[in-house]
Amino acid sequence: MKTKKLIKILLPALVVAAGIAVGLCACGSGTQPEPKAEEPPKPVIDPLTGITTDQGFDAEALERRPIAIVVENSPAARPQWGMDDEKYSPDIILEGEVEGGITRTLWFYTDHKKLPAQIGPMRSARPPYIRFSELFDAIFIHWGQSHSKGDYVGAREVFKQDVVDHINQMSFTNECGLYDRDFSRPVSSEHTGIIYGDKVGAAIDEYGCRHKPRKAGYTKLKFNETAAPMSETPADEVRVDYSKRTDWETTVWTYNAEDKLYHTDNFQNNLVRDNLLILWDETEYIEKLDYQGSGSSVTYCDYALGGGKGSLISQGTVKDIEWKIQDRKLYLIDVEATKAAQEKADAEAAEKKDKDKDGEEKPAKPVVVQAKLNPGKTWIGWVSSNNGGKVEILKSGEEPAATDETDSSDQAQPEEVPDTEE
Numbered sequence: 001m002k003t004k005k006l007i008k009i010l011l012p013a014l015v016v017a018a019g020i021a022v023g024l025c026a027c028g029s030g031t032q033p034e035p036k037a038e039e040p041p042k043p044v045i046d047p048l049t050g051i052t053t054d055q056g057f058d059a060e061a062l063e064r065r066p067i068a069i070v071v072e073n074s075p076a077a078r079p080q081w082g083m084d085d086e087k088y089s090p091d092i093i094l095e096g097e098v099e100g101g102i103t104r105t106l107w108f109y110t111d112h113k114k115l116p117a118q119i120g121p122m123r124s125a126r127p128p129y130i131r132f133s134e135l136f137d138a139i140f141i142h143w144g145q146s147h148s149k150g151d152y153v154g155a156r157e158v159f160k161q162d163v164v165d166h167i168n169q170m171s172f173t174n175e176c177g178l179y180d181r182d183f184s185r186p187v188s189s190e191h192t193g194i195i196y197g198d199k200v201g202a203a204i205d206e207y208g209c210r211h212k213p214r215k216a217g218y219t220k221l222k223f224n225e226t227a228a229p230m231s232e233t234p235a236d237e238v239r240v241d242y243s244k245r246t247d248w249e250t251t252v253w254t255y256n257a258e259d260k261l262y263h264t265d266n267f268q269n270n271l272v273r274d275n276l277l278i279l280w281d282e283t284e285y286i287e288k289l290d291y292q293g294s295g296s297s298v299t300y301c302d303y304a305l306g307g308g309k310g311s312l313i314s315q316g317t318v319k320d321i322e323w324k325i326q327d328r329k330l331y332l333i334d335v336e337a338t339k340a341a342q343e344k345a346d347a348e349a350a351e352k353k354d355k356d357k358d359g360e361e362k363p364a365k366p367v368v369v370q371a372k373l374n375p376g377k378t379w380i381g382w383v384s385s386n387n388g389g390k391v392e393i394l395k396s397g398e399e400p401a402a403t404d405e406t407d408s409s410d411q412a413q414p415e416e417v418p419d420t421e422e
Contacts, residue, residue, distance in 0.1 A: 048091040048110045048136075050223025050375035061111035065165075065213050067200065068133035069107045070142040072123035076187045079269040080105075081194060082116030088197070089116075089271075089377060096382030097283065097301040098126050101245040108136060112204070115197030120182065122169065122193040125155035128303040128382075130164055135330045137218035139209050140166035141200070143179070143193045152288040152300055165209040169193065176202035219330040227260070227274070227374040230312055230319035231336075234395035238262070238276055238313060240381045243283060243301070244388025251381065255316045262313070262379075274376025276313040277332075279323055280385040282306055301384075308385055311393065314374045318393050321371045337369040 043052035044059040048066065051057045071080050073095065083089065090107035098104045106129045109115060124144030133140050145155035145168060159166050169179040178199040181192040204211070238253040253262040253276055261272040282304040291298045307324035312332065322333040345364035353362065383389035392400050 045223065046091070046110050047218075047220035048108060049377060050221070050373060055375075058111060058113075061113070062213070064112060064211060065209070066136045066138040066218070067109050067112045068129075068136065068138035068140050069109075069119055069195070070123050070125055070129060070140075071105045071107055071119065072121050072191070073103050073105050073267075074191070076185075076191045077121045078267050080120065080267060081182070082119040082197070083107075083267055084269040084271050085116035087116075088114050092378045092380060093273075094129070094132060094380045094382060095242075095251065096128065096303065097242045097246055097384065098129075099298055099300045101243075101248065103242055103246060103249075104129070106132065108133075108138060112139075112200045115200060117197055118182070118194050119197060120194035121191045122179070122195060125159070125166065125168070126300070127153065127155055127158045128301075128305065130155055130158050130162065130166075131305055132303075132382075134162060134164060135219045135325065135328060137214050139204060140164055141195065141203075142166065143169040145170075146300065149288050149290075152286045165207070167203055167207050167209070172203070173206065174203075176206050178203040216327065217329070221330075221332070221378075222370045222372045223375050224372045227315060227376070229315040229317040231317045233318050234316060235313045235318035235393045236316060236396040237392075237394040237398075237400075238278075239390075239392040239394070239400055240278070240383060241388075241390040242382065243384040245285075245301075247388075247390075253313075253379075257316060260315055271379075272377075273379045274314060275373045275378040276311075277373070277378055277380045278311040278313070278383060278391055279380060280308045280310060280383050280389065282308070282386045283384040283389075285387070303382060311391065312371050312373065313393070319371065331368075332371040332373075334369045334371040337371075338367060341367040341369050 043054045044057065044062065045052050046057045046061070049057075053059050069090075071077075071083070073080075083093070088109075091110055092108040094106040094108070095103050104123060104126070107119070122141075122143035124146065125140065125142040126146055130140060140159075145159070146152075147154040147156050158164070167178070172179065176199050178195050180194055180196065181189070182194050183192055185191070236255045240251040240253075241247050249266070251264065251266050253264045253273070255262055259272070261274060262276055264271050284302045284304070286300050286302055288298045288300060290296075305325055308322065310321045310323050310332070312319045312321050320335045322335055324331050324333065342364070345367050349362060349364035381391070383391055394400060
């Protein structure tokens with residue numbers, strides 16, 4: 001019994017001593033493993049531009065919602081304030097048809113703390129633009145809105161139905177000083193509305209918008225880590241007509257091989273983009289009779305947001321894509337890569353079936369490969385697939401298709417509907 005007690009007393013001491021001895025031996029022999037170096041954190045990516053935190057993106061912006069700003073595009077509105085800002089040009093510019101054969105633009109920013117000093121001329125909201133902004137869970141900023149009448153469902157009702165946070169100059173207290181007018185140009189007052197970029201954050205607080213992005217998230221585009229051609233198909237010039245009603249003007253982009261950017265002077269500035277994205281979509285024209293009791297009518301253009309074909313253009317090349325909306329998000333699909341991946345999956349499923357003793361057929365699951373843009377700024381052309389939209393993608397030296405000899409500059413240019421509450 002005394003021996004057992006002695007062992008119990010001495011055993012812990014012996015274990016400790018043995019541990020110390022092993023440690024000393026390890027130190028003396030130089031075989032002690034070095035602590036593993038911690039892996040550096042992965043850079044955070046801007047979901048609208050692909051720019052990383054290593055390249056200057058502020059990761060805290062992901063804790064704030066994107067914003068979408070309606071800016072007009074009639075000739076009297078050009079050049080738009082802030083569009084080609086050296087530091088804070090829009091992350092994405094969407095351009096499409098609204099009414100009367102004119103187009104309008106919607107500017108997206110991931111970070112509302114990094115905006116141009118002045119943005120405008122501001123214009124009123126239209127239903128398709130609201131719905132497109134919802135794909136990014138964006139706070140919508142505008143000056144006026146269309147209202148429902150007859151068969152036409154206006155922006156005012158869409159804001160309510162879809163519960164969209166929006167800041168409208170015509171119903172906003174503007175205590176923060178977001179909205180103003182710039183009378184430096186000899187144009188009518190409807191082309192003078194502006195907002196100040198450094199007031200947007202205060203306006204979001206004043207209106208009481210939700211700050212955090214929705215839990216289900218929003219559209220986050222896919223990007224290459226480094227810029228690369230989309231394909232071997234050249235795209236040195238891109239010419240876009242949105243519909244047969246907007247043929248008084250063609251947006252023309254020209255690729256510059258030196259800076260690897262697309263340039264256009266359509267907005268009376270030198271706007272540059274890394275990516276051009278064409279989305280074909282069905283449109284519908286809806287006539288609103290007796291507009292504001294004037295006896296005349298206005299024909300609005302509505303987009304289906306139904307998905308379809310498209311083109312992704314960058315680095316002087318073009319790739320065919322498809323697009324769809326699922327779970328309130330925009331998805332761009334790489335057609336060629338998806339086909340190749342599906343064929344591979346089908347072949348692997350067939351091979352597995354041959355090896356399977358019972359021969360049970362298990363077809364491969366559908367495969368979708370998302371298209372990747374190059375890091376940088378994007379312009380989206382929203383083109384009618386059923387009402388005369390037209391896109392020409394040309395290689396260097398290639399002439400565009402012959403058109404009517406009438407000079408578009410001599411044609412009567414369409415007018416926008418005044419921004420007034422109906």
